[in-house]
Amino acid sequence: MSVNYSIEDAEKQYMHDFIKDIIDKFGPRMPGCESETAAAEYIKEEMSKYCTEAHTEKFKFHPRAFLGWIKIVIGLVAVSVILYLLLPFITSDAIMEMLLISASVVLNAIAFIIMWKQFFSYDEFIDKLFKETESLNAVGTIKPKGETRRLIIFSGHHDSARQFNLLKWMKHGYAIVIFLGLGFMFLWMLLSVLSLGLGIFGFNGMFFYNFIKWLFFILGIPCLILLAFFIWPGDRANTVPGAVDNLSAVAVILGLARYLKEHPDQIPESTEIRIISFGCEEAGLRGAYRYVEQHLEELKRLKAEVVNMDMVYDPENLNIFVKESTTRTKHSPKVIDKLKQAGNITSTPIREFGINSLEKFVGTISGGTDAAAFSKAGIDAANFGTIDLTHVVRYYHQPEDDIDQINKDALENAVKILIGYLQVSK
Structure with missing residues (x-):
């Protein structure tokens, strides 16, 4: 009808x-x-x-909470990676190395939980910080x-x-940056956990060091910098x-x-x-x-x-x-x-x-x-x-x-x- x-x-x-x-x-x-x-x-x-x-x-x-999580997560991920990359210059002690890798994993995990709760679940997980x-x-x-x-x-x-801003500046490139940024974060989470696991079971916890270093410089830094400018602060x-x-x-x-x-x-x-x-x-x-x-x-x-x-x-x-x-x-x-x-x-x-x-x-x-x-x-x-x-x-x-x-x-x-x-x- x-x-x-x-x-x-x-x-x-x-x-x-x-x-x-x-x-x-x-x-x-x-x-x-x-x-x-x-x-x-x-x-x-x-x-x-x-x-x-x-x-x-x-x-x-x-x-500001809904999108405010982005810069918090970027900061946590950046500190997490940098802490791992600085390990050879900080200590040669195996126990201290494991403690610092553990700290890196924890920072990464906190970043992942914030992102999952705030965006992928639309929960008000960190709203009271704003x-x-x-x-x-x-x-x-x-x-x-x-x-x-x-x-x-x-x-x-x-x-x-x-x-x-990324849509304004990059149009279809916006999706590429988002997925590359997410891909880097998920991959770094996996590698940091694997590094910690290797160390716990007596293997070299720095096994992925060179790969992570180049991953961070080639993919991580450009994506994190762009994502830091996702939106302007304030009325701008x-x-x-x-x-x-x-x-x-x-x-x-x-x-x-x-x-x-x-x-x-x-x-x-x-x-x-x-x-x-x-x-x-x-x-x-x-x-x-x-x-x-x-x-x-x-x-x-x-x-x-x-x-x-x-x-x-x-x-x-x-x-x-x-x-x-x-x-x-x-x-x-x-x-x-x-x-x-x-x-x-x-x-x-x-x-x-x-x-x-x-x-x-x-x-x-x-x-x-x-x-x-x-x-x-x-x-x-x-x-x-x-x-x-x-x-x-x-x-x-x-x-x-x-x-x-x-x-x-x-x-x-x-x-x-x-x-x-x-x-x-x-």
């Missing part, structure tokens, strides 16, 4: 103008800055025009006429990323307008709310619709995590379903994230199936992403979406948006992420999918 849900040109223009309006009024909105908070308040006011009620929810977090501040989630609610028996959430995020990093990532999604949920105000019959019976613009997604999904923590009992009681969107700009290239490889988070088969059905009944192209080897490989370093905060908590959730591996390096987390990147038809198609989702939920 195919149904034609017509989105008028005026609605497409509204969504496009909303994105431009936010950028013109507030500029870049890195997590925790004043412009991010002001944008949340503005979005709440916009939600109030089309929803039963709208409000903001304040939360605390540590904005300054705390406040941010806001903006929430709009469309209440049903009778009793609320279930909840459907449509969401995006209004903060923008800090500039990723706040250069990204964040049109695609992710005002596009906020515009779509507002476009949906406008549509539902004129077509309330599209809302399933006894179903509350909630549109949420999260803060601080670019700081490790902190806004979404706080929302889940504060509302978990309610989300489970109402059997909530969450459709999150991230980066909507190409009408012919909308993808459902089946799994987020960075954090190894699998999304709800139920929500994924309903999104595919929604695409079918609205004749809107949408496909699954994260199935083939290249997509899984790239997904390893691409980070997470706010949907992961819900899926990790056992709430049915999924994410969809545009993923174009050839085009994304031109603007992603760079000053080029502006309104010119967005095709209005992509916003229309995303709204159609959300309307279709409501229909298959009836």
Whole structure:
């Protein structure tokens, strides 16, 4: 069955103008800055025009922690390698040699644990080492006429990323540096442990010395230096307008709310619709995590379903994230199936992403979406948006992420999918 849900040109223009309006009024909105908070308040006011009620929810977090781990890990790894390389000049005593190799392994292990917890798990492992501040989630609610028996959430995020310098400078070379840097760290971890093991069992703990020395100078030093400049400190990093990532999604949920105000019959019976613009997604999904923590009992009681969107700009290239490889988070088969059905009944192209080897490989370093905060908590959730591996390096987390990147038809198609989702939920 195919149904034609017509989105008028005026609605497409509204969504496009909303994105431009936010950028013109507030500029870049890195997590925790004043412009991010002001944008949340503005979005709440916009939600109030089309929803039963709208409000903001304040939360605390540590904005520099999510990417702040990078320099800590670089420092620990560099000291670990240098300590090992200086061993012949420090001591010739076998016991002291083993103690220093042990210290090198421990530093390396600490670096690995920090990286794994902060990035590959999105845990708040070292967050308290960084300054705390406040941010806001903006929430709009469309209440049903009778009793609320279930909840459907449509969401995006209004903060923008800090500039990723390596992407700005190197484009496709960014991925090469990241994987070489990670490769060096994992290889050094393995070799340091092997060196310690050899020493413990009476063999030469310096067996890999020359190999490690050249590995460090040829691969380690260039990668560590580049990674040290991953982002600028302070406000210097706040250069990204964040049109695609992710005002596009906020515009779509507002476009949906406008549509539902004129077509309330599209809302399933006894179903509350909630549109949420999260803060601080670019700081490790902190806004979404706080929302889940504060509302978990309610989300489970109402059997909530969450459709999150991230980066909507190409009408012919909308993808459902089946799994987020960075954090190894699998999304709800139920929500994924309903999104595919929604695409079918609205004749809107949408496909699954994260199935083939290249997509899984790239997904390893691409980070997470706010949907992961819900899926990790056992709430049915999924994410969809545009993923174009050839085009994304031109603007992603760079000053080029502006309104010119967005095709209005992509916003229309995303709204159609959300309307279709409501229909298959009836």
